[in-house]
Amino acid sequence: MKSYRKELYFNIPRRRGLVNITDKVREALMESGVKEGLVLVNAMHITASVFINDDEAGLHQDFEEWLEGLAPEKPYSRYQHNGFEDNGDAHLKRTIMGREVVVAITGGRLDFGPWEQIFYYELDGKREKRVLIKIIGE
Numbered sequence: 001m002k003s004y005r006k007e008l009y010f011n012i013p014r015r016r017g018l019v020n021i022t023d024k025v026r027e028a029l030m031e032s033g034v035k036e037g038l039v040l041v042n043a044m045h046i047t048a049s050v051f052i053n054d055d056e057a058g059l060h061q062d063f064e065e066w067l068e069g070l071a072p073e074k075p076y077s078r079y080q081h082n083g084f085e086d087n088g089d090a091h092l093k094r095t096i097m098g099r100e101v102v103v104a105i106t107g108g109r110l111d112f113g114p115w116e117q118i119f120y121y122e123l124d125g126k127r128e129k130r131v132l133i134k135i136i137g138e
Contacts, residue, residue, distance in 0.1 A: 004032035004135040007044075012125035015073070015090075018060050019120045021050075021131065025103075026110060028133045035108040037137015042100030044132055047090035047124035049097035055117045063121075067093045090124035097121055105137055 006028045008021060025041055043050045053059065071092035072078070079088025101118060104111035120131055 001136060001138060002032065002034050002037075004028065004034065004133075006031070006133045008120070008131040008133065009128055010048075010120060010122060010131070011128045012122040015123075015125050016064065017122045017125060018063070019122070020055050020117055021120050022055075022110075022117045025118050025133055029105060029108070029110065029135060032135040034105055034135050034137040037105045037135060039103050039105055039110070040100060040132070040134040041103070041118055042132050042134075043094070043120065043129070045129045047087055047094055048129050048131075049094050049121040049123060050100055050118065050131060051098050051121065052101050052103075052112075052116050052118055054115045055119075063097075067096065070096065087124040093123045097123075105135070 008024055010019065012019075021041070025039060029039060041050050071089040073089045076082045076086045076088070081088035081091060103118070122129065
């Protein structure tokens with residue numbers, strides 16, 4: 001069995017931002033040489049998310065509005081976590097959106113359903129963060 005590891009780095013200049021990383025995951029898969037197996041993609045920070053969904057601008061705006069309704073950024077004083085930081089909302093949003101995704105690899109390709117894409121979702125940006133891609137298989 002083969003194993004391959006790669007890190008992606010992000011520094012989103014705003015507090016929140018959504019990045020389609022599907023092509024970067026495909027690139028890592030090609031580098032790995034794995035034809036059958038699994039790929040794990042996970043955010044290595046507790047205020048960022050990796051998830052699978054449709055790459056459609058209206059849906060992306062819906063995520064922003066929905067998450068802000070569930071865990072508003074302000075007032076910062078509403079969160080106990082915000083004793084020395086102002087990112088309590090980002091921790092909650094990450095819990096909702098998830099830490100990682102696992103995708104099957106079949107015939108050397110990501111085995112997606114229709115419209116599926118992989119996204120990195122920055123929830124407390126303005127600093128460097130990373131995503132791990134781990135591929136295992138034959």
